Amino acid sequence: MVVLGQVNIERQARGRGCSVSDHITALEYEHEERKLTHIVQVMDKQMNSLRATIGDQQQEIVEMKRHFWDEVSVDKEQLFETYVSIMQQAKDLANYERVQDHARRLLTKLDKHIGSPYFGRIDFREEYEVDKLPVTIGLMSVTDENGEHLVYDWRTPIASLFYDYAPGPVQYRTPMGVITGEMTLKRQYLIRNSKLEAVFDTGIQIGDDMLQDMLKRSADTKMKTIVSTIQREQNAIIRDDAHEVLIVQGAAGSGKTSAAMQRIAYLLYKYRESMHSEQVVLFSPNDLFNDYVSNILPELGESNMTQTTFQQYMDYRLRTTRQIEDVYDQAERLMNPASEAVGQLERASARWKASESFMAVADAFVTSLMDEGIAFESLGTPKRTIITEEMLREHFYVTLADWSLPARMDKTREWIKSYLKEWAAKEVKRVYQRFLKQPNYIGSEEEMMQMSKKHVSKWVREMRRKAHTYSFIKWDAIYEQFNAHLPRWCEIALASSSAASAYNGSEQTNDSEEKVSVSGLAGYAATQVDPDAMPNASMVATMGEHTLARMNDGMIPYEDASVFLYIMESIEGFNTFNHIRQVVIDEAQDYSAFQYALLSRLFPRSKFTILGDWNQAIYESNRVGRVEMVQRMFPERKSTVIRLKKSYRSTKPISEFAHAILPDGEPAEPFNREGKPPVVHVVTETTRPQLVLERLQQLQDAGCQSIAILAKNEASSAQVYQMLSQKMDGLRRVTKHTQQFSVGTWVIPSYLAKGLEFDGVIIWDADQEHYGHERDRKLLYTVCTRALHELHLYAVGQPSPLLPAADVN
Ligand SMILES: Nc1ncnc2c1ncn2[C@@H]1O[C@H](COP(=O)(O)OP(=O)(O)OP(=O)(O)O)[C@@H](O)[C@H]1O
Known part of the structure; x- marks a missing residue:
């Protein structure tokens, strides 16, 4: 039996172990039970009939395949008829298979949902109508043999009433327009194994009791669907269709x-005729997170979307011979710099290189490349240069001088190909002549001609490949050059920016030609240059030199990788995926x-x-990012910002504790779920391992199924794991390479816990030494907000000054 959290008006219904609101009469309750039985029977019947159809058709398909060749006639006169007959059979076969596929999918869906076919109901009376329509809402639509809706899919327009309103006057939007009326009842059900376990009527929000019950559960290795308890402000996100860019700023949890996941399921349903899951892409922080959310769409009856990370895109796209640092190695580098001075420099550099001001600097550099500066790579065979750097430069900067950079790239590529064609024709003759002069017999004339062609085409193929992949450009050298003269591009950016501001403020705003010339190639950032955000000239020069030194060591720092890619794409043209319809x-x-x-360009x-x-902006490189900046990056698209203030993940004491770490943070409203207050344990290096092991035992005894020990960085996480795993079976460790994780106890570096949640969280090093700087504040907030039910912080010596007052042990 399930007893819902704070249901205080519940009573055990008629001895059947079901929680119900007090005012639901016995008659009504029986009616609800009969309704459930009826719906389950209808679904069961449909499943049987689908099984029979699948079986019959399977038989039919086997038969058709077996007799397929019987139709083939050897009589030449009947060749056409045979062809038509075979085509018809192939068509029938394809049709059967399509119907089969559909039937199988429907059967799987019914099978999945028959145990809990619905979770809500509203009674709705449309304006000017007398009768009210009971609308039962579930994860899939169910209709009877007359086509009458027994259950409405949660994504249908009318179901939005369930999420948006309390009983009273209501309205909802349909493709035909807005429908108004009155909601006379709003009811929730808990149904498991096709049995009614709870029924109660609710008010404004989707019942607190149901939500309490959901939130009391244990964290899982996979994210849960929230369809039955979606809150009104979340529903606004799920169903927003009016904006091309929907930005959600929301507190942790x-x-x-x-x-977002339910939104994708909603959009796939709404646009099922025109949008498919392959046209949706999710960019998430890492593979572990991708795995964590990978079950949601299948749970909701949709195929999964494409899931990727920005790092994967950069690794695939960036034309460099250097190794590209990832965001985790960057985090480690910035947390543990070689010296305080290097740390300061690298942090400042990472911040600046993520900013719009720096984009203006990159634009200034790219603009300068219109006149000079692109380094070319000659093309040829190992023994001979065929197209020299000089020839490429001449073609690019003289012949094509009037064209944009991407057009020049494209035309240069074509020019190389046609040059190679002419060269190959001559070269084949030359090689052939050489073969002819061979003193020994090496083949007939024809054979020698073939050999010559083969010999030349090997090199031509290789050079064409280089042309195709724009490998006639020394991309690394271009980025080196950008860094070598960084102060110069800064000056130009600042000058262009004031020119652009002056220009934008003047009367002549219709002269678009001039505007392009002052606002840089990418056209995003020139007016966003903030002179105060520019480091001073000597600092800029040092930053440039520092990057060059890193490049000399064979590495593109993470903060540089996307700048490099941006410059690269500004030159060769931006990569585009036109078929993608939704990006999350x-x-x-x-x-x-x-x-x-x-x-935005991609x-x-x-x-x-x-x-x-x-x-939760824990990475240095992105601290400058703001919602407004995101909007500016999509200048042509209609955008909106929705703010979510209520946090659901953690108990109220944990949520309040975590939010107090952020004195200037956005106000957050914890969901009212009671629990133990977080505890700060002041320990010594020597006592900590044993105390943490005891705590783990206590958490497990208290029912925590997933527990995370969060150490600030990779090295200490490895050390903690080594120390504790000797004394504890089953302890596991997450690294940046981990792709999946299961319920249990894990040691995790702080930054890899982002987006995830655990029943119990232990922060291994919540002390002055590890979380003593202002810059650690957001990381500390992020790790504390991973806990659902219990949070314990351990500090060797002085606890972190960023922590609010708490129980201290
Ligand atoms: N309406 C809801 N009904 C039930 N559970 C909910 C609801 N909204 C959120 N939750 C639960 O709250 C937890 C946090 O949700 P989620 O991970 O989506 O939050 P988030 O804003 O992305 O968090 P973060 O930014 O901290 O990673 C999850 O366990 C989720 O199931």
């Missing part, structure tokens, strides 16, 4: 990811201005759902 970006606070500019015909919590 406010349901951003959950809402989770943990949006971790993306730089450059990354947004690239994504998916020119897509809508964007962007979810972030700028209070």
Whole structure:
């Protein structure tokens, strides 16, 4: 029996172990039971009939395949008839298979939902109508043999009433227009194994009791669907259709990811005729997170979308011979710098290189490349240069001088190909002559000609490949050059920016030609240059030199990788995926201005759902990012920002504790779920391992199924794991390479716990040494907000000054 959280008006219904609201009469209750039985019977019948259809058709298909060749006639006169007959059979076969496929999918869906076919009901009387319509809402639509709706899919327009209103006057939107009326009843059900376990009528929100019950459960290795308890503000995110860019700023645990996942399921349903799951892409922080959310769409009866990370895109796209640092190695580098001075420099550099101001600097550099500066790579065979750097430069900068950079790239590529064609024709003759002069017999003339062609075509193929992949450009050298003269591009950017501001403020705004010339190639950022955000000239020069030194060591720092890619794409043209219709970006606070500019160009015909919590911006490189910056990166698209303030994940004491870490953060409203207050344990290096092991035992005894021990960085996480795993069986460790995790106890570096949640969280090093700086505040907030039910912080010596007052042990 399930007893819902705080249901105080419940009573055990008629001895059958079901919780019900007090005012539901016995008659009504029986009616509800009969309704459930009826719906389950209808679903059962449909499943039987689908099984029979599948069986019959399977037989039919086997028969057709077996007799397929019987139709083939050897009589030449009947050749046409035979052809027609075979085509018809192939068509029938394909049809059968399509119907089969559909039947199988429907059967799987019915099978999945028959145990809990619905969760809500509203009674709705449309304006000017006398009768009210009871609308039962579930994860899939169910109709009887007359086509009458027994259950409405939660994504149908009328079902939105369930999420948006309390009983009273209501309205909902349909493709035909707005429908108004009155809701006379709003009811929730808990049904398991096709049995009614709870029924109660609810008010404004989707019943607190049901939500309490959901939130009391244990964290899982996979995200849960929230369809039966979606809150009104989340429903606004799920059903928003009016904006091309929907940005959600929400407190930790406010349901951003959950809402985004249900939103995709909603959009796939609404646009099922024109949009498919392959046209939806999710950008998430890492593979582990991708795995965590991978079950939601299948649970909701949809195929999964494409899931990726920005890092994967950069690794695939960036034309460099250097290794590209990832965001985790960057985090480690910035947390543990070689010296305080290097740390300061690298942090400042990472911040600046994520900003719009820096984008203006990159634009200034790209603009300068219109006149000079692109380094070319000659093409040839190992023994001979065929197209020299000089020839390429001449073609690019003289012959094609009037064209844009991407057009010049394209035309140069074509020019190389036609040059190679002419060269190959001559070269074949030359090689042939050489073969002819061979003193020994090496083949007939024809054979020698073939050999010559083969010999030449090997090199031509290789050079054409280089042309095709733009490998006639020294991309690394271009980025080196950008860094070598960084102060110069800064000066130009600042000058262009004031010119652009002056220009934009003047009367002549219709002269678009001039505007292009002052606002840089990418056209995003020139007016966003903030002179105060520019480091001073000597600092800029040092930053440039520092990057060059890293490049010399064979590495492109993470903060540089997207700048490099942006410059590269500004030159060769932006990559585009036109078929993608929806892009979801989770943990949006971790993306730089450059990354947004690239994504916006990459998916020119897509809508964007962007979810972030700028209070969890733990990576240095992205601290400058703000919601407004994101909007500016999509200048042509209609955008809106929705803020989620209520947080659902943690108990009230944990939520309040975590939010107190952020004195200037956005106000958050914890969901009223009681629990133990977080405890700060002051320990010594020597006592900590044993105390943590005891705590783990206590958490497990208290029913915590998933527990995370969060250590600030990779090295200490490895150390903790080594120390504790000797004394505890089953302890596991997450690294940046982990792709899946299961319920249990894990040691995790702080930054990899982002987006995830655990029943119990132990923070291994919540002390002055590890979380002593202002810059650690957001990371500390992020790790504390991973806990659902219990939070314990351990500090060797002085606890972190960023922590609010708490129980201290
Ligand atoms: N309406 C809801 N009904 C039930 N559970 C909910 C609801 N909204 C959120 N939750 C639960 O709250 C937890 C946090 O949700 P989610 O991970 O989507 O939040 P988030 O805003 O993306 O968090 P973060 O930014 O901290 O990673 C999850 O366990 C989710 O199931």
